[in-house]
Amino acid sequence: MRKALIAGNWKMNLNLEEAALLVNRLKSIDFDESEKEVIIAPSFVYLPELVKLLKDSRVKIFAQNVHHEKSGAFTGEISIDMLKNIGVSGSIVGHSERRIIFKETDELINKKIKTAVKEKFPIIFCVGETLEQRMADVHEEVVNTQVGLGLEGIDEIDMNHITIAYEPVWAIGTGKTASSSDAEAMHKSIRNFLAKKYNKALADSIRILYGGSVKPENISELMAMENIDGALVGGASLKAESFIKIINY
Ligand code: PGA
Numbered sequence: 453m454r455k456a457l458i459a460g461n462w463k464m465n466l467n468l469e470e471a472a473l474l475v476n477r478l479k480s481i482d483f484d485e486s487e488k489e490v491i492i493a494p495s496f497v498y499l500p501e502l503v504k505l506l507k508d509s510r511v512k513i514f515a516q517n518v519h520h521e522k523s524g525a526f527t528g529e530i531s532i533d534m535l536k537n538i539g540v541s542g543s544i545v546g547h548s549e550r551r552i553i554f555k556e557t558d559e560l561i562n563k564k565i566k567t568a569v570k571e572k573f574p575i576i577f578c579v580g581e582t583l584e585q586r587m588a589d590v591h592e593e594v595v596n597t598q599v600g601l602g603l604e605g606i607d608e609i610d611m612n613h614i615t616i617a618y619e620p621v622w623a624i625g626t627g628k629t630a631s632s633s634d635a636e637a638m639h640k641s642i643r644n645f646l647a648k649k650y651n652k653a654l655a656d657s658i659r660i661l662y663g664g665s666v667k668p669e670n671i672s673e674l675m676a677m678e679n680i681d682g683a684l685v686g687g688a689s690l691k692a693e694s695f696i697k698i699i700n701y
Contacts (some may be wrong), residue, residue, distance in 0.1 A: 454659050456675070457615060457682035458699050459491040459576060460689025461516060461544060461663075471498045472505060477692035479509045481699060489682075490699055491576075492689065493544050497528060503539040514576065515543040520563040521600050532571045542574030544684075546602060548621045558601035562594040565602055569610035570617060576615045576661065576684065577602055579642075583622035591620075606649050615659045616662060617643060617684040623664025625686060632673045632680075635662045639679035668697035 466474065471494055483490060493514040495500055503513050519529035534635040535543065545568065561577070568575045579598040581591040595618065606614070618638050620630050630638075639660045647655035662674050663684030674680050688694040 454657065454681045455489055457491065457659055457661060459493065459514065459661065459682070459684045460695055461684055461686050462492065462494045462690060463516065463686060464495060465690055468498055471502060474692055475502050475505045477509045478511050478695070479506060481696055483510065483699060485510050499540055500538045507584065512541040515540055516547070518545065518564060518568065520544040520567040530571045532567060536573065543568065544576045544578065546578045548578060548580050548613060548619060548624060558598060560600045562604050565614070567605060569606060569613045572613060574613050576617050578617045578619050580619040580621050586620065586622065592638065592641045596641060599642055599645055608654055609651065611654055611658060615661060617661040617663050618642060619663035619684060627665050629665040629670050632677050635674060636677040636679055638653065640679070643679055666698060668694050671698045671701040
């Protein structure tokens with residue numbers, strides 16, 4: 453049985469006061485921890501403050517990105533040790549905005565995942581195709597190539613630190629959600645790929661989230677799909693009303 457996971461990616465949004473207000477609303481929500489996990493990924497600069505505010509809460513804090521080296525001359529970067537040091541529980545890696553705007557390659561993403569699993573640091577590993585790739589009907593090949601390259605050299609035993617998030621680029625922040633059946637088909641394809649790369653038991657146990665214009669109106673339909681285990685939510689995670697509705701789908 454895979455535990456549901458609802459994660460909010462706040463991206464470069466909110467000021468400290470707004471972030472603290474939102475966290476205080478999320479703190480009070482009631483959900484069964486044995487059935488569901490809730491994560492927020494705020495901006496780096498608010499992490500220490502928000503970790504303190506969420507002390508003793510069931511809501512966990514992730515970073516939106518992380519560097520693969522332990523320390524050193526990497527101006528502007530943040531290491532896993534630093535995040536662990538302030539009580540951050542994990543990180544998103546390979547978000548399409550990192551891949552497209554900041555030119556992160558599959559090779560770099562693989563380095564981050566390798567370091568994270570070595571450090572037993574949970575990762576939400578994002579993959580997804582562009583609209584052109586979907587139109588050209590190469591979306592499954594593109595996404596499974598991203599999965600394969602990101603997980604190169606990752607042993608089966610270390611896969612328990614990884615959650616995959618399928619986020620079609622054309623659905624992110626556009627209001628266009630993949631239909632639940634299209635999302636389900638991709639999740640199934642990723643699971644088949646993992647069954648071949650590792651084995652069926654692993655493929656059946658790994659969580660695969662859907663991301664891209666998830667909102668209160670479409671979460672139930674998505675979550676009803678056999679291979680969709682949760683959601684990575686951008687825009688709708690910035691408002692308590694909509695994020696809480698999604699959490700309580
Ligand atoms: P969105 O973003 O929900 O605003 O489409 C999702 C994401 O980028 O993780």
